[in-house]
Amino acid sequence: MAVRITETTTAEGRKFEKMLEDFKKLEVRIGIQQGESSEDGVDLVDIAMFNELGTVHIPSRPFLRDSVDANAAQINAFLQSMKKEILKGGSAENVLKKIGVFQKGLVQEEITKGNFVPNSEATIKRKGSDTPLIDTGRMRQSVNYVIKEKGGSD
Numbered sequence: 001m002a003v004r005i006t007e008t009t010t011a012e013g014r015k016f017e018k019m020l021e022d023f024k025k026l027e028v029r030i031g032i033q034q035g036e037s038s039e040d041g042v043d044l045v046d047i048a049m050f051n052e053l054g055t056v057h058i059p060s061r062p063f064l065r066d067s068v069d070a071n072a073a074q075i076n077a078f079l080q081s082m083k084k085e086i087l088k089g090g091s092a093e094n095v096l097k098k099i100g101v102f103q104k105g106l107v108q109e110e111i112t113k114g115n116f117v118p119n120s121e122a123t124i125k126r127k128g129s130d131t132p133l134i135d136t137g138r139m140r141q142s143v144n145y146v147i148k149e150k151g152g153s154d
Contacts, residue, residue, distance in 0.1 A: 100145025
């Protein structure tokens with residue numbers, strides 16, 4: 001549905017219509033973005049995927065999915081508060097930034113505090129810790145968000 005601006009639309013109305021058009025075009029993506037390498041040269045997005053979904057040698061530790069599932073009520077309440085921000089005339093980009101920061105924090109918290117399959121004895125010995133998903137902390141620190149045009153590549 002196209003938004004049509006008429007001569008009777010106020011300046012505030014036109015601003016609101018523009019913001020709605022921006023929401024149609026933009027999205028926020030939260031997670032580990034492609035292109036950042038680990039110490040051994042593997043892209044962190046691959047390491048995150050291996051841990052999220054599991055492999056033959058790594059059990060699934062779904063920190064992304066669990067960050068949403070475990071916090072559904074909190075996320076819904078936050079999104080409801082963003083409706084108020086929109087009605088006050090906030091820009092689509094600012095609202096998406098706030099959503100990105102909020103969800104980024106939930107993902108990082110899940111990596112730190114999530115209830116995951118324990119590390120194997122060999123992994124504990126190699127890294128000196130029994131905490132899954134935390135080795136150097138780089139993957140957790142790499143969680144971020146980007147605002148992109150909908151349908152755009154990575």
